Structure formats: structure tokens, C-alpha cells
Amino acid sequence: MLDPKLLRESPEIVRTAIARKHLDVDLDAVLALDSAWRTQLGEVEILRAKQKAANNEMVALKKGSPEFLAKLTEMKGVSAQAKAAEEALKPVEEKLHAALLTLPNIPHTTVPDGKTPEQNVVHATHGSIEATSKLAVPHWEIGGFGNLIDFPRGAKVTGAGFPFFIGEGAKLSRALLQFFLDEDVKAGYTEVSPPIFVNAASATATGQLPDKEGQMYETTDKLYAVPTAEVPLTNFFRDEILEETALPVCRCAYTPCFRREAGSYGKDVRGLNRVHQFDKVELLKWVHPSSSYDELEKLRADAERLLQKLELPYRVLLMCGGDLGFAQSKKYDLEVWAAGQKRWLEVSSCSNFESFQARRAQIRFRSKESGKPELVHTLNGSGLAVPRVLAALLENNLQADGRVKLPAALVPYFGKELVSFK
RNA sequence: GGAGAGGUGGCAGAGUGGUCGAAUGCGCGUGCUUGGAAAGCACGUGUAGGCGCAAGCCUACCGGGGGUUCGAAUCCCUCCCUCUCCGCCA
Numbered sequence: 225m226l227d228p229k230l231l232r233e234s235p236e237i238v239r240t241a242i243a244r245k246h247l248d249v250d251l252d253a254v255l256a257l258d259s260a261w262r263t264q265l266g267e268v269e270i271l272r273a274k275q276k277a278a279n280n281e282m283v284a285l286k287k288g289s290p291e292f293l294a295k296l297t298e299m300k301g302v303s304a305q306a307k308a309a310e311e312a313l314k315p316v317e318e319k320l321h322a323a324l325l326t327l328p329n330i331p332h333t334t335v336p337d338g339k340t341p342e343q344n345v346v347h348a349t350h351g352s353i354e355a356t357s358k359l360a361v362p363h364w365e366i367g368g369f370g371n372l373i374d375f376p377r378g379a380k381v382t383g384a385g386f387p388f389f390i391g392e393g394a395k396l397s398r399a400l401l402q403f404f405l406d407e408d409v410k411a412g413y414t415e416v417s418p419p420i421f422v423n424a425a426s427a428t429a430t431g432q433l434p435d436k437e438g439q440m441y442e443t444t445d446k447l448y449a450v451p452t453a454e455v456p457l458t459n460f461f462r463d464e465i466l467e468e469t470a471l472p473v474c475r476c477a478y479t480p481c482f483r484r485e486a487g488s489y490g491k492d493v494r495g496l497n498r499v500h501q502f503d504k505v506e507l508l509k510w511v512h513p514s515s516s517y518d519e520l521e522k523l524r525a526d527a528e529r530l531l532q533k534l535e536l537p538y539r540v541l542l543m544c545g546g547d548l549g550f551a552q553s554k555k556y557d558l559e560v561w562a563a564g565q566k567r568w569l570e571v572s573s574c575s576n577f578e579s580f581q582a583r584r585a586q587i588r589f590r591s592k593e594s595g596k597p598e599l600v601h602t603l604n605g606s607g608l609a610v611p612r613v614l615a616a617l618l619e620n621n622l623q624a625d626g627r628v629k630l631p632a633a634l635v636p637y638f639g640k641e642l643v644s645f646k
Numbered sequence: 647g648g649a650g651a652g653g654u655g656g657c658a659g660a661g662u663g664g665u666c667g668a669a670u671g672c673g674c675g676u677g678c679u680u681g682g683a684a685a686g687c688a689c690g691u692g693u694a695g696g697c698g699c700a701a702g703c704c705u706a707c708c709g710g711g712g713g714u715u716c717g718a719a720u721c722c723c724u725c726c727c728u729c730u731c732c733g734c735c736a
Contacts, residue, residue, distance in 0.1 A: 228695095265696060269705045276705090279717050283664050299716040465693095597693080 225584045226327050232258065241330040244545035246339045254323040261320045264313045271306040275299065325434075329580040331545050332517070332554040338544025344557070345544065350528070351537030353561045360563035363618040364495035367626050368645025372396075373496065385485070385493070385500035392643050396617075396630075397503060399637035400610050401478055404505040404530060408607050411526045413476035413507055418456035420479050421447040426459040429585035431551050441482050449482035453506035454604050458581060461510060465597050466589040472511040472519060476607060478503065496611035497569065503610040509603040510587065513579065516601035517554070520576040524556045527572040527607045533633040536616050537561040539568060553578045556605075560612065564619035569612040574605030618643070 231238055235255060242249050278299050285292040336345045363369060370376070372393025378386040389397050409415055427433040427448050432440055432455065441449040450456055457477050466473070481504050485493070492498050507526060511519045524540065531538045541557040548555055555575040559568035579599035582588070588597040621629045628643040635641050 262696065265705085269696070272705060275717070279664060282716070296716050301716095303716055 225324055225580065226329070227579075227583065228258065228324065231255070231324075231327070237330060238327060241328060244331050244335070244337065245328050245548060245550070246546040247328055247550075249326055249328070251327075254320075254327065257316065257320045257323050261313070261316045264309070264316055268306065268309045268313050271302060271309055274302050275306060278302070328550045329553050329578065331548055332576070334542075335548060335554055336542060336544045339546035340544075341547045343544045344547055345542040347540040347542040347556065349537075349539040350532065351535070351561070353537050353563070355537070359622045359624060360619045361622070362495065362564040363562075363615045365564070366618060366622060366628075366645060369618075371645055372643075375495075383500070385498070387496075387499060392645075396614060396638060396643060397610055399634055399639075400613060401503055401505065403533075403634055403637045404608055404610075405476065405478055407530055407533070408476040408505060408507060408526065411529070413474045413526075413607075416457060416460075416475050416477040418450075418453060418460070418477050418479060420450050420456070420482075422450055422455050422459065423447060426455055426462065429462055430455045430458050430581060431584065438486050439484050441484060450479055451483050452481050452504065452606075453477040453479040454508065457506060457508045458585060458587075458602060458604070461587045462585045464587060466510065466587070466600065468512065468589050468592050471589055471600065472509055472515070475508045476505055477508070478505045480504075481609075494565075496615040497565075499611060505607050507574075507605050507607040510582075510600045511603065512589070513598070513601050516576050516578060516603060519601075520554060520556075520574065520603055523603055523605050524558075524574045527558055527574055527605050530608050531558065531560060531571070531613075533631070534613065534617065535631040535633075536613070536620065538571075549575070551575075551577055551580050553580070558606075558608075560616040562612075562616045562619045564622075569616060571608045571612045571616075572606035575603060577602045577604075 226238065231254070235251060239251055242251060278295060282292060282295050282299075285295065336343070338344065364375075372390055374388040374390055375384075378384075378388050381388075405415055421443065424433060424446060427440065432448070432451060436451075440451055443449070448455075456479070457475060460475075461473075480501055482501055485498055485500060488498055496502075507523060509519050509523060528538070528540070538558055538560045541559060543549070543552075543555040543557060552575040555573060557570050558572040558574070560571045562569050578601050581602045582599040587600050587602065589600050590596070591598045617630065617634075618628050621631075623629055623642070626645060628645075630638055630641055630643060
């Protein structure tokens with residue numbers, strides 16, 4: 225959510241933001257609603273002030289005296305007026321609130337213009353895609369792949385996109401998680417193991433509700449299976465005021481992530497590319513507004529380091545306005561090269577939300593300078609998502625004997641160097 | 647899951663229909679005092695929204711939501727949470 229004051233004082237900034245994100249939002253309608261709301265609020269408050277003043281007068285009068293009864297009759301009228309004014313205000317307020325939620329966050333000045341994913345800027349490329357195995361095939365075509373990751377049985381037991389990980393497949397997945405968490409903790413993030421169901425208030429604060437409701441699994445208790453650890457982690461400090469000295473707070477968390485992925489199709493959903501349940505370690509930062517862009521660069525570097533240690537070729541995309549996302553001010557995507565599929569797979573998305581999420585979630589810190597609460601800036605990024613990293617490892621490192629050679633950094637976690645599909 | 651007791655400011659804790667944004671204590675801040683400190687004394691100390699150039703004024707908030715009333719922290723309904731006991735169970 226944007227600062228309503230920014231909207232009133234500088235609507236052009238918001239208008240530009242909407243244009244840069246190539247969104248279709250009727251800003252003038254929002255401004256008109258805001259203006260109507262303020263007018264009506266003024267009316268309600270005048271009536272309430274009248275009631276309060278009369279209340280103080282009535283206290284001084286003897287109960288049941290003619291003066292008291294006269295005042296009471298008078299105030300019955302005012303009370304009715306106030307109720308009517310409040311009734312009239314309520315729908316305007318609700319509409320305004322809903323309208324404010326349709327306004328996107330402002331892109332940072334360093335965000336490139338553009339509308340489509342093709343216009344994202346390749347910010348950096350690491351490693352060579354030519355150096356990857358000539359033997360590479362898409363991971364689902366590797367001989368014996370089904371012995372390690374079993375989609376048909378997952379489909380039988382649960383549904384499409386819920387694979388079983390078996391034997392060395394399960395161990396490799398666990399090795400990656402352990403590796404990610406250990407590295408993230410080394411980088412200064414405190415490990416958290418959060419609930420993997422959240423309530424509607426939490427899902428609303430991070431923006432899954434009301435718009436992306438169809439992307440989450442909902443329980444009969446009206447809880448939502450988390451689509452990412454970002455949701456419970458961000459909500460940890462919801463409605464709280466932190467000490468300025470506590471910033472920045474850096475945390476990481478592993479959770480399974482559940483996504484319905486309604487509307488996905490084709491090559492995007494083959495094999496491990498897109499599944500309904502997957503393991504991911506998420507990195508979260510709550511920072512002072514003055515340092516959030518420095519922290520974004522650090523966050524990206526922390527996520528990149530993981531790919532470097534896994535010796536996987538990857539590139540860093542700086543997202544253009546049109547592909548930035550509704551809530552982000554600036555975002556980098558990390559894409560790993562999958563040599564068998566000959567395509568890039570997104571394994572991390574590192575974003576600065578500035579105060580956009582913090583306002584919605586009411587996460588603040590007490591400023592030393594002013595003594596007043598101010599909104600923190602929040603950032604998050606994956607560090608990292610397991611299945612796609614696993615897919616890239618399998619494809620890029622396939623040996624002539626049909627086994628997969630793991631990078632040195634992973635060997636201590638996996639316990640040996642070669643993954644066998646037998 | 648059943649029965650009972652609760653939820654008030656940073657904390658503790660009064661308040662059961664009106665003068666209550668809320669006593670008192672603790673904590674915190676500023677000043678006085680002191681060689682310095684403690685103690686003591688004085689004053690101050692929530693959040694949000696609206697209006698205003700500003701000083702400031704107004705409004706809302708006593709777990710959330712709804713209701714009764716001229717008027718609700720206080721009465722009623724409902725939901726959430728905490729505690730105690732019982733039941734069940736990794």
C-alpha cells in the first residue's frame with residue numbers, strides 16, 4: 225500500500241509509477257474517492273464533537289429535570305444524524321481502502337523501462353553455459369530419473385505436481401536445504417522455522433489476499449498453506465514497533481511451499497520446473513529506509529554466492545517496470561542454466577519492497593531522530609528454491625556413465641560425490 | 647473437544663453507564679539538587695486519522711467485529727486469544 229499523503233500531494237508520481245508498470249488503474253477515481261471520504265469524514269466528526277459536548281453538559285444537569293429532558297430530545301436527533309452520516313461514510317471508506325490496494329508500489333529510478341519479460345536487463349552473467357555437459361538431457365529424461373523422483377506415484381497419492389523424492393533423490397534435496405541454511409546463517413541470517421499455515425490477516429498483509437486467493441491452498445479452518453516462507457516471516461513483526469538499534473533484522477527460513485499454479489501449462493510445468501509443493505529457503509530483511517538499496521545488493525550477493533558454490537552458470541536479471549511486480553520497487557531475478565532443457569530457470573527473486581509491505585503489515589521502528597514510529601523497509605529473496613537447483617545440477621553434471629557428479633561444496637552434505645539413478 | 651476464569655497504556659493494575667484517553671505505582675525523558683551519583687522534588691511521557699502555513703484544533707482507539715443507549719472501557723451478541731481443571735493425543 226502507498227502512503228495516502230503521497231497520493232494527495234503528488235498524484236503525478238503515482239501516475240508515472242502506474243505507467244512504468246504498464247498497469248491499468250483509474251487513478252482519478254481513487255482521488256475522487258479520497259476527496260469524498262475526507263469531506264464525509266469531516267461531517268461525521270463535527271456531529272461526534274456535538275455529541276461529546278452535549279454529553280458533558282448533560283452530566284451537569286439533574287437527571288429527569290426539564291433541561292435534561294429537552295437536551296435528551298435534541299440529542300436524539302443529533303444521534304440519528306450522526307448514525308446516518310456514519311452509515312454513508314462506511315461504504316466510501318471501504319471503497320477507498322479497496323481502491324488504495326489497487327495502487328502499485330513506485331519503481332525505483334534505477335529500474336529500466338519496459339513492458340515484457342524480454343525487456344528485462346541482463347545485469348550480470350556468471351559461468352559459461354558452453355562448458356556444461358554435452359551429454360545433458362532434460363532431467364526427466366535421465367535414465368532412472370523416476371527412481372529418485374517419482375511423479376506418477378505422487379499423482380496417484382495426491383495429484384499432479386506432488387512428486388515423491390526417494391533414496392538419493394530425497395537425500396540430495398535434503399543436502400541442498402542443509403547447505404542453503406548453513407550458508408545463509410554464515411552470511412548473518414538467523415534461522416527460523418515458521419508455521420506453514422497462516423491466517424487470512426497474514427495473507428492479506430503480504431498481499432496474497434485478496435487478489436491471489438486462487439493461488440493458495442485453503443483449509444477448512446480458513447488457514448492457508450504458505451506459498452512461500454515470506455508470508456509467515458514477514459508477518460512475524462506485524463503490528464509491532466521495533467527499536468531502531470535492532471535494525472537490520474536478517475532472517476532465513478526453510479518451508480515447503482504450496483502453490484496451486486492455476487493457469488500454468490506447457491514446458492514450464494515439465495518435471496521439476498513447476499510443482500505444487502516444493503522446498504525453499506527464504507531470506508528476509510527488515511531494514512532502515514536509508515539503507516534498503518544497499519541491503520538489496522547484499523541480499524542478491526548472498527543468493528548468488530550459493531549458486532557460485534554450486535558451480536552452476538547463472539545470470540542476474542534486473543526486472544523492467546512491466547515485469548517488476550505490483551509490490552516491488554526493484555527486483556533482481558537469479559536464473560540458473562539448465563543445460564538439458566537449454567533454458568534459464570528462475571531460482572531466486574530478490575526484491576526491495578521499501579515501505580509498501582510494511583505499511584500494509586504495520587511494521588515500524590522507533591526513529592531515534594524523531595522519536596516517532598516510522599515504517600521499516602522490507603526485502604526478501606530466495607536462498608534458494610530446491611527443485612530447480614536440483615534439476616540444473618542433474619542436467620549440467622550428467623556423466624557418461626549415467627551418474628551425476630556433484631560440486632565439491634555439496635559433497636559433505638550428500639556424503640559422496642556421485643548421484644546414482646539405479 | 648468439555649467446564650470455568652480472564653484480555654485496560656512500555657509493564658503492573660484500578661475503573662462496572664456520563665465530568666474517562668482512562669486513577670495509582672513502576673519504567674522512561676527533561677530540569678532542580680550534588681564534587682559526582684543515589685534518594686528526593688517538579689514537569690513531561692501512547693497510536694492513528696482529518697483540518698491548518700503554523701501554533702494548534704477536532705475525531706477515533708480499553709483483544710477484533712456488531713448491537714442497545716442521548717451517552718459504552720463499563721450492558722448485550724459474536725469471534726479470537728490467554729490461563730486453570732478434565733478429556734484426547736504425536
